[in-house]
Amino acid sequence: MVSGGGNVGAMMPLAQYTGTPSVRGSSDPMRMALLTLSLVGLQITWNVEMTYCTPYLLELGLTKSRISLVWIAGPLSGLIMQPVVGVISDRSKNRWGRRRPFMVGGTILVSIFLLLLGWTKEVIQTLGIRDKEAVRDGTIVLAVLSIYGIDFAINAVQGSCRGLIVDTLPIPKQQSGSSWASRMVAVGSLVGYAAGAIDLGKVFGTLLGDSQFKQSVAALCLCITVGITSWAVTERVLVSDGLEGQGSLGALDVLKTIAKSAIHLPKNIQAICTVQFWAWIGWFPFLFYSTTWVGEIYLRYDASADEKSNSDDLTGKVGRIGSLALIAFSIITFIMSVLLPFFVKSPEEETRRGFRPRSRQNIASFAVDIEKYKPSLLNTWMFSHCIFAASMVMAPFVQSLRGATIIVALCGVSWAVSCWAPFTFLGEEINRLSQSGPSYGHLTRSSIELESPMQVHNNGAEEASDSTGENSGKYLGILNVYTTLPQFVGTAISWVVFSLLEPGKSPELSKGSDPSEHHGTDGPNGIGVCLFIGAVCAGVAAVATRRLKHLQND
Known part of the structure; x- marks a missing residue:
């Protein structure tokens, strides 16, 4: 979103738009659901990939240390694509709007790469190519390229x-929009992991493999x-951004x-x-490796020898077993994302601690008494880091599928808060900064408009008070950087851990390859050690959250 900012007295170029943002639907919940529904599909896609x-x-024969380098695609694409697509779409004058054309175009690319990933062997x-080794090497190369294609395209979406x-909702509804977004993410996780736990190849026949169905x-x-x-x-629709005479704004300028x-x-x-940075060093190995970790725990400790030797679909089996644990994780995430807002004191409620209604004294007194025992969102966020750390610190010592499932499921509480709290606090700070600045006017949207008549708006009066525009995009982009950079750190940690503890191919999944290339299963599981390191970083995040609490109290 391009707007004049900084000094009001300066003659800054003003962007002009035609039309009014609106969402179909007869009620606020319906409109919020439709606005955020795309996140369900996004999360399902992420889950299938992970x-x-x-x-x-x-199974193709890659070592875990090399796979950890493959997963650098996620943070790399997030660091590059979101700022680049953001600046291009900010200045897009497409008659369909600034965001939707990129959503649709990116979705088409993601779908192509997903299907290519499912049929890599067939494509090769x-x-x-008929030589067995050449087919395997070509399949690995094409699979890695498909993963990179998925990650870059899905980050654009x-x-x-x-x-x-952000563009559609007025400032008073941004917090509600973030809450609905976290719920949709939880729904997508639940659907994705539930589908992952089902052997679709058996349900729908053998025409397609299980992973191809997924x-x-x-x-x-x-x-x-x-x-x-x-x-x-x-x-x-953007009519004029007021910058036509200044040339195009390149992606490098945005990054600078x-x-x-x-x-x-x-x-x-x-x-x-800072809290987000340390928290995401902990979340990276969990999100990318927990499914494989649960499956390997099962194969190492619970599965019979016959089951391991006679299985023709170890990849699908590991995915389905891991998905069962993550179904429990997603269920808890969804329940917490729905219920926690009712039991946690919001920042707005904290600013009204001294408020006492004059009517209905008994009811008001009861409500005040209940209110006193509600934890603040900041304390809830800090406690969620502690729950995650306490769960993941046990990962290297787990020796049963049940134990692995329990600690993965418990992390759903922390994930629900992690998808909600940072955006709430960042939105509060952005609003506080905008309120402390100069006033541009008094025109705001109090709610989402339904099928409103198209009008021409001068961005100078409406935009600054209704949405922080440039500043909100800038700070959200910076938060994404602090979410992305930890994934590079997590990738480096994973590479070191796997290189030291599991230098060979996975004996559980690299069936039929040279046994001399396998490492033993007597030592600690490499993924479990990565999860343990993530627990330590989550503890640092809890300390950083406590520091944020002191800053807000100053």
């Missing part, structure tokens, strides 16, 4: 979906959910702006980003 790619690459064989929420279902869900959101939302702003962050926003 559930099946690691065991699939292990159609090229006339994700950035556009988040931007659409890739197809993910592509279909993403197309449907993004299509519905794109149909339901009407965007404003974010880097410069990140160095001079307001202290509270810097504290929020």
Whole structure:
């Protein structure tokens, strides 16, 4: 979103839009659901990738240390694609709006790469390659390229979906939008892991393999959910950004702006980003390796020798077993994302501690008494880090599928808060900064408009008070940087751990390859050690959250 900012007295160029943002639906919950529905498909796609790619690459013969380098695609694409797509879409004058064309285009690319990932062997064989080793090597190369394609394209979709929420909702509804977004993420996780736990090959026949069904279902869900959101939302159309005479703004300029702003962050926003940085070093191994870890725990300690030797689909088996644990994780995440807002004191409630209604004294007194025992969102966020750390610190010592499932499921509480709290606090700080600045006017949208008549808006009066525009995008982009950089750190940690503890191919999944290349299963599980290191970082995040609490109390 391009707008005049900083000094009001200066003659800054003003962007002009035609139309009014609106969402179809007869009620606020329906409109919120339609606006955020695309995140369901996004999360299903992420889950399919995280559930099946690691065991699939292990089965092809890649070592875990090399696979950890493959997963650098996620943070690399997030660091590059979201800022680049953000700046291009900010200045897009497409008649369909600034975000939806990129959502739809990115979705088409994601679907193509998903299907390519499901049929890598078949594609290589159609090229006339028949040598077994050449087919295997070609399959690995094509699978890795497909994973990179998925990650880069889906980050473009994700950035556009988040931007659409910010653009469409007025400031008073941004917190509610973030809450609904976290619920949709939880729904997507639940659906994705539930589908992962089912052997679709047996349900629908042998025409397609189990993983091929999963890739197809993910592509279909993403197309449907993004299509519905794109149909339901009407965007404003950019007529003039006021910068036509200044030339095009390149992606490098955007990255420089974010880097410069990140160095001079307001202290509270810097504290929020610091918490996010340490928390995501802990979340990275969990999100990318927990499914494989649960499956390996089962194969190492619970599965019979006959079951391991006679299975023709170890990749699918590991994915389904891991998905069962993550179904429990997703159920708890969803329940917590729905219930916690009612039991946690919001920042707005904290600012009204001294309020006492004059009527209905008994009811008011009871409500005040209950209110006193509600934890603040900040304390809840800090406690969620402690829950995650306490769970993951046990990972290297787990020796049963039941134990692995319990600690993975318990992390659902922490994940629900992690998808909600940082965006709430960042939104509060952005609003506080905008309120402390000069006033541009008094025109705001108090609610989402339904099928409103198209109008021409001058951005100078409405935009600054209704949405922080440039600043909100900038700070959200910086928060994404602090979410992305830890994934590089996590990738480096994973590579070192796997190189030291599991230098050979996975004996559980690399069936039929040279046994001399296998490592033993007597030592600690490499993924379990990575999860343990993540627990330590979550503890640092808890300390950083406590520091944020002191800053807010000052």
